[in-house]
Amino acid sequence: MNLPDLKQAQKRTKDEIKIIYDDYSVPEGMKNIGKDKKYFVKTYGCQMNVHDSENICAILEDLGYSETLTMEDADIIILNTCAIRENAHNKLFGFLGRVKHLKDEKPGIICGICGCMAQEESVVETLKEKYKWVDIVFGTHNIHKLPYILESAIKNDKQEIEVYSIEGNIYESIPVKRDSKYKAWVNIMLGCDKFCTYCIVPYTRGKQRSRLPKDIIREVEKLVSDGYLEVTLLGQNVNAYGKDLDIDYTMSNLLSDVARTGIKRIRFVTSHPWDFNDSMIDVIAKYDNIMPYIHLPLQSGSDRILKLMGRRYTKEEYINLFNKIKERIPNVSITTDIIVAFPGETDEDFQDTLDVVDTCKFDSAFTFIYSPRVGTPAAKMENPLTEEEKNNRLYKLNELVNKYANLKNQEYMDKVVPVLIEGPSEKEGFLMGYTDTMKLVNVECSEKYLGKIVNVKITSVKTWSMDAKIVD
Numbered sequence: 433m434n435l436p437d438l439k440q441a442q443k444r445t446k447d448e449i450k451i452i453y454d455d456y457s458v459p460e461g462m463k464n465i466g467k468d469k470k471y472f473v474k475t476y477g478c479q480m481n482v483h484d485s486e487n488i489c490a491i492l493e494d495l496g497y498s499e500t501l502t503m504e505d506a507d508i509i510i511l512n513t514c515a516i517r518e519n520a521h522n523k524l525f526g527f528l529g530r531v532k533h534l535k536d537e538k539p540g541i542i543c544g545i546c547g548c549m550a551q552e553e554s555v556v557e558t559l560k561e562k563y564k565w566v567d568i569v570f571g572t573h574n575i576h577k578l579p580y581i582l583e584s585a586i587k588n589d590k591q592e593i594e595v596y597s598i599e600g601n602i603y604e605s606i607p608v609k610r611d612s613k614y615k616a617w618v619n620i621m622l623g624c625d626k627f628c629t630y631c632i633v634p635y636t637r638g639k640q641r642s643r644l645p646k647d648i649i650r651e652v653e654k655l656v657s658d659g660y661l662e663v664t665l666l667g668q669n670v671n672a673y674g675k676d677l678d679i680d681y682t683m684s685n686l687l688s689d690v691a692r693t694g695i696k697r698i699r700f701v702t703s704h705p706w707d708f709n710d711s712m713i714d715v716i717a718k719y720d721n722i723m724p725y726i727h728l729p730l731q732s733g734s735d736r737i738l739k740l741m742g743r744r745y746t747k748e749e750y751i752n753l754f755n756k757i758k759e760r761i762p763n764v765s766i767t768t769d770i771i772v773a774f775p776g777e778t779d780e781d782f783q784d785t786l787d788v789v790d791t792c793k794f795d796s797a798f799t800f801i802y803s804p805r806v807g808t809p810a811a812k813m814e815n816p817l818t819e820e821e822k823n824n825r826l827y828k829l830n831e832l833v834n835k836y837a838n839l840k841n842q843e844y845m846d847k848v849v850p851v852l853i854e855g856p857s858e859k860e861g862f863l864m865g866y867t868d869t870m871k872l873v874n875v876e877c878s879e880k881y882l883g884k885i886v887n888v889k890i891t892s893v894k895t896w897s898m899d900a901k902i903v904d
């Protein structure tokens with residue numbers, strides 16, 4: 433395995449990618465290995481990781497294990513890691529400290545590390561040298577092999593590391609244990625070819641590879657017949673869906689076909705402004721079951737920084753796209769991601785970012801301080817800012833983002849909006865759910881509304897949530 437290498441990674445070709453329909457199985461001796469035993473899976477990171485954990489849980493249940501939400505009760509503990517920012521490392525090694533403690537008391541516990549950090553060579557080296565007691569390490573490309581990896585670790589009674597640094601295939605037969613009975617994640621593409629200069633994802637998740645439309649539609653149709661109301665189509669960069677297929681079929685074709693399955697609510701994340709074309713906007717506007725909610729990462733409002741980031745759009749192009757979406761999709765809400773203190777970001781560059789936030793008035797934004805990732809081009813760039821300056825920028829940006837998030841929510845006061853009631857709320861006597869526009873709402877209602885899309889009237893509003901009551 434090698435360090436992330438941009439030149440090497442950009443040479444990859446789609447010819448190496450295979451779609452495999454029958455590569456998941458459980459070896460004979462493993463079928464009941466987890467009988468009367470419990471598993472605990474901890475997930476960090478994006479929705480893609482959350483969905484991978486749904487696969488991991490299903491595999492562990494195939495082996496006979498049952499789930500526990502208390503780590504101390506578990507016989508097997510799996511940590512699904514995220515590599516996007518450096519603090520992920522601290523989280524992993526902090527967590528391993530807790531597991532070691534448990535293992536000292538109960539040596540039979542099996543500990544596994546997987547996910548994006550397992551794809552990083554430096555992490556694997558550290559696990560090999562300093563954490564020999566970690567039993568299994570596997571990557572993002574071989575989750576389906578978990579029963580075999582576990583089998584070797586148990587048989588040989590030694591650390592089993594199996595991480596592929598390949599471009600990645602598509603495995604269609606991995607089982608899934610969905611967290612919700614109403615909402616489902618559906619991968620439409622894996623990996624990413626955009627190579628934004630700060631980002632580790634194209635290296636940890638491999639080349640962009642789209643699932644075939646027929647496989648996606650079949651999965652959504654099955655969800656509809658199982659009573660699911662909502663799907664979120666997942667990809668690092670969903671607008672580029674289909675570009676790697678040999679057929680003339682794009683994200684707008686896929687959205688129309690998914691809309692025609694009759695599923696009540698369709699969402700999709702994440703969009704890159706680069707591939708967001710007019711036909712996408714038309715399709716979202718046309719179908720009532722495609723939700724008026726778009727997560728459209730800006731990353732920076734400075735043309736100079738956007739160029740250094742390799743984002744391939746300017747501030748003006750972003751704002752034009754933003755305005756076009758707002759004009760054509762009534763009631764749409766738009767959220768974003770923003771990075772501050774990218775190497776070389778000046779006060780003027782940062783002010784440009786604040787200006788775009790003032791122009792777009794996002795419904796909400798995830799904000800981050802730039803974090804260098806080894807092997808990415810940006811990690812080699814000079815970054816003279818002090819920690820204090822970085823924190824000040826984040827603070828200032830957050831103040832502005834919060835102001836607009838609150839103002840946007842205020843517009844909902846006394847309005848009647850549809851909410852899919854999906855689970856318990858932190859507030860007693862309330863259940864929670866999201867509007868079509870992805871606003872978190874606590875609804876005063878009884879359990880009979882669980883799993884239903886109901887019209888509610890907003891009765892009070894805060895920056896990150898609203899309260900509501902049912903209307904007939």
Ligand code: 5AD
Binds near residue numbers: 729731769802804
């Ligand atoms: N440092 C800080 N933020 C990052 N992101 C991705 N890579 C980095 C990094 N190296 C942010 C981007 C992306 C979101 C998922 O995480 O804003 O959209």
Ligand code: SF4
Binds near residue numbers: 624
């Ligand atoms: Fe990373 Fe997203 Fe850029 Fe891909 S498009 S490299 S996942 S930030």
